[in-house]
Amino acid sequence: MNKQVARTTSPLADMLEWLDLGAPKARRGVGLAPYLRVEDFVEDGTYVLRAEVPGMDPDKDISVTVQGGMLTISGERREEKKDRNHEEFHYGSFQRSVSLPEGADVDRIEASYTDGVLEVRVPTSSGEKQEATTVPVKRS
DSSP states (O other): OOOOOOOOOOHHHHHHHHHHHHSOGGGTTSSSSOSSOEEEEEETTEEEEEEEOTTOOTTTTEEEEEETTEEEEEEEEOOOOOOOSOOOOOOEEEEEEEEOOTTBOGGGOEEEEETTEEEEEEEBSOSSOOOOOOOOOOOO
């Protein structure tokens, strides 16, 4: 027996997806399809950021910079001139910035590229997150 399951999404999500698929090349990535997808986590006292950048040359196309407590990944995916019937790839410049955790040792940052995934590892001075401090508010 075959049951058909109705897909439930919000009308706004459907509209944004529609806009993203029909947008001119320069505007693609504005809707629900993120241009540079990332994930981050802490592993053994090291902040790890991973970004999907398939099909790129890390020597020519990708740049990783740190300034003012912000880690920025930027680059450009160049379009090859081909006669296409259908196109969903995103071409052009991209940039994504994330805040580094407290105690990040920016002098020891390492980045590697394997199988289309850029991994940036940032050692921190303490592997544990600092507890929040409550500041009393005085009435004047």
